[in-house]
Amino acid sequence: xxxxxxxxxxxxxxxxxxxxxxxxxxxxxxxxxxxxxxxxxxxxxxxxxxxxxxxxxxxxxxxxxxxxxxxxxxxxxxxxxxxxxxxxxxxxxxxxxxxxxxxxxxxxxxxxxxxxxxxxxxxxxxxxxxxxxxxxxxxxxxxxxxxxxxxxxxxxxxxxxxxxxxxxxxxxxxxxxxxxxxxxxxxxxxxxxxxxxxxxxxxxxxxxxxxxxxxxxxxxxxxxxxxxxxxxxxxxxxxxxxxxxxxxxxxxxxxxxxxxxxxxxxxx
Numbered sequence: 460x461x462x463x464x465x466x467x468x469x470x471x472x473x474x475x476x477x478x479x480x481x482x483x484x485x486x487x488x489x490x491x492x493x494x495x496x497x498x499x500x501x502x503x504x505x506x507x508x509x510x511x512x513x514x515x516x517x518x519x520x521x522x523x524x525x526x527x528x529x530x531x532x533x534x535x536x537x538x539x540x541x542x543x544x545x546x547x548x549x550x551x552x553x554x555x556x557x558x559x560x561x562x563x564x565x566x567x568x569x570x571x572x573x574x575x576x577x578x579x580x581x582x583x584x585x586x587x588x589x590x591x592x593x594x595x596x597x598x599x600x601x602x603x604x605x606x607x608x609x610x611x612x613x614x615x616x617x618x619x620x621x622x623x624x625x626x627x628x629x630x631x632x633x634x635x636x637x638x639x640x641x642x643x644x645x646x647x648x649x650x651x652x653x654x655x656x657x658x659x660x661x662x663x664x665x666x667x668x669x670x671x672x673x674x675x676x677x678x679x680x681x682x683x684x685x686x687x688x689x690x691x692x693x694x695x696x697x698x699x700x701x702x703x704x705x706x707x708x709x710x711x712x713x714x715x716x717x718x719x720x721x722x723x724x725x726x727x
Contacts, residue, residue, distance in 0.1 A: 510582040513594040515606035518569055527566040530596075533581050534573055542612045544571070544603055545671070545703070552577055555584050567592040571599050611671055614698030616691060625697045627712045628684060630721045636684070637661060644677065646685045648696040649715065653688065657725040659718060662686075667696050674703050686711035686718070 530547035539549040614621040645662040654664040687693040693710040
């Protein structure tokens with residue numbers, strides 16, 4: 460009986476040991492099984508995709524290295540105006556086939572759109588114009604922002620965060636600044652016709668829709684006072700300048716309309 464009992468105990472211990480080894484083996488090899496399965500899924504997705512992709516980090520590295528890159532934003536104009544990557548070009552998808560993007564064919568083209576179907580068609584259209592290095596930005600503008608990429612926005616006047624980026628100056632305070640020759644750059648963002656008809660003394664004119672591409676005319680080291688016809692236009696210019704790394708930006712309260720109402724000097 461004792462021998463039988465010992466035999467049973469040894470058999471039970473052996474079974475237990477085998478089970479422990481089995482559990483340990485499954486635990487060890489499970490991550491490798493999972494990884495292999497994930498790779499197969501990703502590979503399958505890439506095979507279905509009919510275009511090449513580039514990540515936000517890879518695009519940033521290309522730009523930093525000085526490589527010639529053109530970013531084509533094929534979203535609707537309103538979406539582009541609301542927020543877009545600095546120096547990107549707006550060519551709405553519906554206009555793409557009739558548009559000449561005006562680039563050297565050797566340049567890298569990066570497309571930003573809204574879905575896979577639109578991306579695939581846009582890439583085909585651009586490649587048909589003999590561009591060979593065409594990519595789609597993964598995760599679009601949101602992915603670019605998540606990776607610290609720079610974007611341009613007209614802002615939201617009801618947003619506390621956007622309003623906190625700017626300082627407002629009254630017409631009276633601006634007059635005092637001018638009278639006392641305070642070193643400030645006065646920027647008029649109205650159109651050229653409005654500017655030529657009359658503007659604040661000492662102001663320079665860069666229309667709002669040209670501000671991004673002409674930002675090199677401004678000094679980051681100098682304080683800026685910006686105004687439009689209305690306070691809203693000045694606010695939009697201020698937010699755009701902030702996105703372009705101009706952080707010492709003031710906005711004229713009430714815009715140029717307020718300045719005129721006060722009867723202050725207007726020059727031509």
